[in-house]
Amino acid sequence: MSNRTFTMIKPDATSKGYTGAILDQIIKAGYSVKAMKWTKLTIEQAGLFYDIHRERPFFGDLVKFMSSGPIVAAILEKENAVEDFRTLIGATNPANAAEGTIRKNFAASIGENAVHGSDSDENAQIEGDFFFSKLERF
Ligand code: ATP
Ligand code: MG
Numbered sequence: 095m096s097n098r099t100f101t102m103i104k105p106d107a108t109s110k111g112y113t114g115a116i117l118d119q120i121i122k123a124g125y126s127v128k129a130m131k132w133t134k135l136t137i138e139q140a141g142l143f144y145d146i147h148r149e150r151p152f153f154g155d156l157v158k159f160m161s162s163g164p165i166v167a168a169i170l171e172k173e174n175a176v177e178d179f180r181t182l183i184g185a186t187n188p189a190n191a192a193e194g195t196i197r198k199n200f201a202a203s204i205g206e207n208a209v210h211g212s213d214s215d216e217n218a219q220i221e222g223d224f225f226f227s228k229l230e231r232f
Contacts (some may be wrong), residue, residue, distance in 0.1 A: 096215035098128065098176040100222045105163035106206035117169060119196055123182050125170040129222065131232035137161045143224060145163055155205055167225040169218075176218055179211045
């Protein structure tokens with residue numbers, strides 16, 4: 095079991111001014127930030143990040159959306175980080191997200207759902223490596 099996960103605050107949330115409130119909820123849930131950057135993906139970079147979904151019908155909309163504005167990328171640490179963070183963010187579709195979760199609080203739709211959270215320890219490592227060099231994390 096790893097104690098690290100990877101997150102992005104997605105363009106819908108950064109553009110609505112929710113960045114501070116989402117980070118506050120993450121930190122209050124016990125996570126410490128091990129790396130963080132404010133950046134913007136190209137459509138090609140968004141495609142590489144979500145490569146696993148390339149054959150899905152929503153892939154085109156997903157990469158267009160994820161490159162439409164700035165994001166905040168971060169590596170977070172806490173015991174049982176991956177599983178607990180998925181609980182904290184709630185279901186992919188905010189309509190199904192539990193009360194008090196980040197997606198329930200801040201997401202508008204299944205496509206524009208405010209935050210990303212890694213789904214396994216292995217993907218947390220891969221996704222953190224996608225954004226951060228050794229110099230940018232501790
Ligand atoms: P994420 O990987 O961003 O944390 P997730 O793990 O909850 O989300 P995935 O199945 O990995 O969900 O889908 C990746 C993203 O693709 C979702 O966050 C959502 O924005 C988009 N997506 C997934 N399913 C659909 C769908 N049926 N229609 C539109 N967009 C979708
Ligand atoms: Mg996912």
